[in-house]
Amino acid sequence: xxxxxxxxxxxxxxxxxxxxxxxxxxxxxxxxxxxxxxxxxxxxxxxxxxxxxxxxxxxxxxxxxxxxxxxxxxxxxxxxxxxxxxxxxxxxxxxxxxxxxxxxxxxxxxxxxxxxxxxxxxxxxxxxxxxxxxxxxxxxxxxxxxxxxxxxxxxxxxxxxxxxxxxxxxxxxxxxxxxxxxxxxxxxxxxxxxxxxxxxxxxxxxxxxxxxxxxxxxxxxxxxxxxxxxxxxxxxxxxxxxxxxxxxxxxxxxxxxxxxxxxxxxxxxxxxxxxxxxxxxxxxxxxxxxxxxxxxxxxxxxxxxxxxxxxxxxxxxxxxxxxxxxxxxxxxxxxxxxxxxxxxxxxxxxxxxxxxxxxxxxxxxxxxxxxxxxxxxxxxxxxxxxxxxxxxxxxxxxxxxxxxxxxxxxxxxxxxxxxxxxxxxxxxxxxxxxxxxxxxxxxxxxxxxxxxxxxxxxxxxxx
Ligand SMILES: NC(=O)c1ccc[n+]([C@@H]2O[C@H](COP(=O)([O-])OP(=O)(O)OC[C@H]3O[C@@H](n4cnc5c(N)ncnc54)[C@H](O)[C@@H]3O)[C@@H](O)[C@H]2O)c1
Numbered sequence: 001x002x003x004x005x006x007x008x009x010x011x012x013x014x015x016x017x018x019x020x021x022x023x024x025x026x027x028x029x030x031x032x033x034x035x036x037x038x039x040x041x042x043x044x045x046x047x048x049x050x051x052x053x054x055x056x057x058x059x060x061x062x063x064x065x066x067x068x069x070x071x072x073x074x075x076x077x078x079x080x081x082x083x084x085x086x087x088x089x090x091x092x093x094x095x096x097x098x099x100x101x102x103x104x105x106x107x108x109x110x111x112x113x114x115x116x117x118x119x120x121x122x123x124x125x126x127x128x129x130x131x132x133x134x135x136x137x138x139x140x141x142x143x144x145x146x147x148x149x150x151x152x153x154x155x156x157x158x159x160x161x162x163x164x165x166x167x168x169x170x171x172x173x174x175x176x177x178x179x180x181x182x183x184x185x186x187x188x189x190x191x192x193x194x195x196x197x198x199x200x201x202x203x204x205x206x207x208x209x210x211x212x213x214x215x216x217x218x219x220x221x222x223x224x225x226x227x228x229x230x231x232x233x234x235x236x237x238x239x240x241x242x243x244x245x246x247x248x249x250x251x252x253x254x255x256x257x258x259x260x261x262x263x264x265x266x267x268x269x270x271x272x273x274x275x276x277x278x279x280x281x282x283x284x285x286x287x288x289x290x291x292x293x294x295x296x297x298x299x300x301x302x303x304x305x306x307x308x309x310x311x312x313x314x315x316x317x318x319x320x321x322x323x324x325x326x327x328x329x330x331x332x333x334x335x336x337x338x339x340x341x342x343x344x345x346x347x348x349x350x351x352x353x354x355x356x357x358x359x360x361x362x363x364x365x366x367x368x369x370x371x372x373x374x375x376x377x378x379x380x381x382x383x384x385x386x387x388x389x390x391x392x393x394x395x396x397x398x399x400x401x402x403x404x405x406x407x408x409x410x411x412x413x414x415x416x417x418x419x420x421x422x423x424x425x426x427x428x429x430x431x432x433x434x435x436x437x438x439x440x441x442x443x444x445x446x447x448x449x450x451x452x453x454x455x456x457x458x459x460x461x462x463x
Contacts, residue, residue, distance in 0.1 A: 001024045001025070001078055001079055001197075001198055002024070002025050002076055002077045002078050002079075003016075003019055003024050003025065003026045003027070003077055003078070003079045003080075003081065003198075004026070004027045004028075004029055004070075004073035004074060004076070004077040004079075004080050004081070005019075005026060005027070005028045005029065005080075005081040005083055005121075006029045006030075006070055006073070006080065006081065006082050006083065006084060006102050006105075006106070007029070007030060007082065007083040007084035007085070007098070007102070007122070008028040008029070008030040008035065008036075008039060008066065008083075009030075009046075009083065009084070009085060010046065010048070010167075010169055010172065010291075010357070011083045011121060011122075011165050011167065012028060012030075012081065012083030012084070012121070013028060013039070013044060013051070013055075014048070014051065014167060014172040014173060014176055015081060015083060015121065015165070015176065016028035016058075016064055017051070017054050017055055017058045017064060017173075018173065018176040018177060019198075020058040020061065020063035020064035021054070021057075021058060021061075021063075021207075021210065022201045022202070022207055023063065023201075024063065024198070025063055025076075026058075026063060026064050026065070027065050027066070027067050027072075027073040027076065027077065028064065028065070028066050028067070029066075029067050029068065029069065029070055029073045030066070030068065031068060033068065036066050036067075036068055039055070039066045040059075040066050042055045042056035042059050043055070046355070046356055046357065047354075047355060047356035047383045047384075048169065048170070048172050048173070048354075048355065049170065049171075049173075049354055050173055050212040050213065051172070051173065053212065054173060054210070054212065070102065070105040070106060070109055071105070071108070071109040073109075074106055074109035074110065074116070075109060075111065077116065078114060078115075078116060078117065078194075079116070079117045079119060079194070079195075079198060080106055080116055080117070080118050080119065081119045081121050081163075082099060082102050082103065082106075082118065082119065082120050082121060082122055082132070083121045083122055083165075084098035084099055084102050084122055085098055085122070086098065086099060086122050086123055086124055086295070086299075087291075087295065088294070088295040088298050088299070091302065092298030092299065092301060092302045093125075093298075093299060093302045094123070094124065094125055094295065094299045094302075096124065096125075096128070096131075098122075099120075099122055099124060099128070099132065100135055103118075103132045103135035103136050103139065104135050104136070104138055104139040104142070105139060106118060106136055106139060107135065107136035107137060107138060107139020107140040107141075107142070108139040108140070108142060108143050109139075110136070110139075110140055110156035110158060111156055112154050112155060112156050112157070114157075115157040115158065115159070115190075116156070116157070116158040116159075117158070117159055117161060117191045117194055117195070118132065118136060118158055118159070118160045118161070119160075119161050119162075119163045119195070120132055120160065120161070120162050120163065121163050121164070121165050123164065123165070123236050123237070123292065123295075123296060123299075124162075124233060125233065125237075125299050125302070125303050126230045126233045126234050126237075126303055127230060127233070128162075128233060129160050129161075129162050129185065129187075129229035129230070129232075129233065130160075130229070132160050133160045136158060136160065140155070140156055159186070159187075159188040159190070159191040160229075161184055161185060161186040161188070161191050161192065161195060161229070161232075162183075162184070162185035162186070162229050162232035162233050163182070163183065163184050163185075163195065163232070164183055164185075164232055164233070164235060164236035165236075166179060166180070166181075166236070166239065167179075169290070169291075169352070169354070169355040169357050170352060170353060170354030170355045171354070173210075173212070173213045174213045177202060177207075177209070177210075177213055177215070178202075178205075178213075178215060178216055178219055178222070179202070179222055180222075180223075181222060181223045181224070181225050182199050182202065182203065182222060182223070182224050182225065183225045183227065183232050183235050183236075184196070184224070184225070184226050184227070184232065185226075185227045185228055185229040185230070185231055185232020185233065185235075186226065186228075186229065186232075187228060187229055192226050196224055196226075199222075199224065202222055203221060203222050203223075203224050204221060205219060205220060205221060205222065236296070237296050237297075237299065237300040238300075240292055240293050240296040240297065241293075241296065241297050241300055241314055241317065243281045243288075243293070244288050244293040244294075244297060244317050244321070245313060245314075245317045246280075246281040246282055247281055247282070247283070247284075247287065247288045247321075248287075248288070248316070248317045248318075248320035248321050248324070249282075249320075250264065250268055250281075250282045250283060250284040250462075251284045251285070251287060251320055251321070251324045251461075251462075252320050253267060253268075253284070253462070254284035254461050254462025254463075255327075255462065257462040257463060258462055258463075262463075263462070263463035264284045264444070264461070264462030264463055265444055265460075265462070265463055266463075268282040268283060268284070283443070283444060284324075284444060284461050284462045285324075285418075285442050285443040285444055285445075285461050286324060286325055286327065286328055286362040286366065286416060286442040286443065286461070287320075287321040287322075287324035287325045287362055288321055288362075289351035289352075289359075289360045289361045289362045290351040290352065290357060290359060290360055290361070291351075291357060291359035291360065293360075294318070294321075294360045295360070297314050297317060297318060298318075300314060301314050301315065325362045325365045325366060326365070326366070326369060327442075327461060328366060328414050328416075328440050328442045328461075329366065329369050329370065329373070331440050331459050332344065332370075332412055332414070332438075332440060335412065335438050335440075335457070335459065336411055336412060336436070336438070339370065339373045339374065339375045340373060340374030340375065341374060341375070341376075342375045342376070342411040342412070343375065343376045343377075343378060343409055343410045343411050343435065344370050344375050344376070344377055344378070344410060344411065344412050344413075344414060345377075345378040345379070345380070345400070345406040345407060345410040345412070345413045345414070346363055346366065346367060346377060346378070346379045346380070346406075346413075346414050346416050347380060347403070347406065347413055347414065347415045347416060347417070347419075347422050348363060348380075348381050348384075348415065348416045348417025348418070348419055348422070349361060349363045349364075349379055349381035349384040349385070349388050349416070349417065350363075350381055350383065350384040350417050351363075351417070352417060352418075353417055353418055353419045353420065354419075355383075356381075356383045356384040356387050357384075358384060358387060358388055358391060358392070361417075362416060362442075363379070363381075363416045363417065364392065364395070366414065366416060366442075367379065367395055367397060368395070371395070371396060376398065377395075377396075377397050377398065378397070378398040378399075378400050378405075378406050378410060379397050379398070379399060379400065379406070380399075380400040380401070380402065380403060380405070380406040381417065381419075382419050382421060385399045385400075385401075403422075403425055403426075403430060404429065404430065404433060407430040407433050407434050408433040408434075409433070409434070409435050410434050410435060410436075411434075411435050411436040411438065412436060412438040412439070412440060413430070413434070413438070413439050413440070414439075414440040414442055415439070415440065415441050415442050415443055415445060415446060416442050416443070417443070418443040418445035422445070422446070423445060423446060423447070427439075427450060427451050427453075427454030427456055428454040428455070430454075430456075431454050431455050431456050434456075437455060437456040437457055438456070438457045438459070439451050439456050439457065439458050439459070440459045440460075441458065441459065441460045441461070442461065443461075444460045444461055444462070444463070446458070446460075448460065
């Protein structure tokens with residue numbers, strides 16, 4: 001199929017490359033010229049394992065190209081994906097200005113040569129399907145200079161569907177090829193059928209798996225879930241809210257464990273083996289972050305407020321998370337007593353491993369609080385140092401290129417992002433250069449005995 005994807009960020013770029021791999025002719029459109037220049041050379045503007053190689057292959061195959069023109073991309077496409085950002089506003093609502101601009105631009109670009117399916121992949125509040133349809137129509141009308149004369153058969157025909165995205169940064173390619181489900185919300189059966197046809201190779205797993213994203217052995221088919229438009233939009237928010245709630249639940253229990261002398265690691269194993277609960281997203285630590293959870297829960301609560309409906313579970317999920325981010329500060333205070341004048345090294349900056357995404361990262365909350373308390377903050381992240389320096393020039397951080405540099409003269413190290421390389425640290429070597437041998441494991445990711453055998457003091461979360 002001929003496809004355009006508007007917005008070549010984490011979601012749009014991976015979607016474009018995967019659809020191109022499956023044999024579709026894809027035009028990925030972005031308004032950021034700098035980003036486009038790097039993309040045309042097969043370089044992703046962010047860190048995602050395997051993506052650079054994947055992009056290069058897609059470009060070389062001739063199935064993926066890049067453009068800054070929505071108009072020419074739409075003219076050549078049957079299916080147009082909207083994958084622009086929907087960042088949070090201060091009141092928790094989603095900022096829909098990018099979606100609005102793109103929907104109108106799509107409308108201005110439509111012609112009557114064929115029916116177009118406009119697919120909303122951006123995470124948008126309930127009701128946005130109808131709203132996008134209205135904006136596209138406004139775009140259409142804005143270029144019909146003599147509407148009274150335009151015959152009905154000349155009017156562009158289009159249908160808006162919702163296709164929420166569930167990929168995770170860090171495993172985005174595999175998540176796109178092997179999703180747990182594909183959800184399509186549509187009020188037009190023909191549009192839903194076309195989406196099924198587009199996704200058929202994934203639904204039936206009939207494509208040859210790329211070497212860098214092998215197919216899970218247990219996966220035979222992927223469920224295709226067709227819903228109405230508002231339900232598809234709500235599925236995305238509800239899924240993220242539920243995952244965040246699981247983590248906050250584990251963190252709340254972790255706090256109780258510390259009071260009563262229990263070990264949250266044993267508890268989450270004990271409850272996670274129950275199939276009704278499941279082990280994923282039950283680990284305790286410095287809490288959840290990233291570009292989606294906080295933003296999506298905020299938007300969900302905002303929608304509920306519009307209907308005067310209370311959402312105590314969602315509020316508690318956020319409240320527990322805010323408290324949790326500062327648990328490591330309390331532990332540092334317990335161990336070091338005074339933080340003013342101390343040096344604390346943060347192991348990891350990105351909101352989770354295998355990405356350089358710093359949006360709503362717990363590391364930033366922790367760093368800000370330590371700086372406010374008069375501590376000196378050193379940081380080391382395998383991929384996110386430069387991005388942090390660029391995006392947060394206000395933060396007075398000492399950037400380190402190695403763990404040894406981070407540990408040198410530090411009074412404590414705090415593991416904030418569970419990068420794999422941290423689990424293999426030379427603890428003995430690090431203990432020799434530290435001023436005080438304290439490790440706070442903010443993700444319960446380290447092997448406690450490895451750390452203590454090297455003579456360091458180990459403190460985890462909830463045990
Ligand atoms: N990042 C994730 O893990 C993830 C997962 C699932 C869903 N989502 C949702 O998907 C959407 C996109 O998220 P993202 O992380 O990819 O965002 P992003 O900010 O990384 O990418 C958005 C892209 O859109 C481009 N853009 C903005 N306005 C444009 C315009 N007028 N024309 C063309 N391009 C334009 C930007 O330059 C940027 O490259 C959001 O709604 C997000 O909530 C994200």
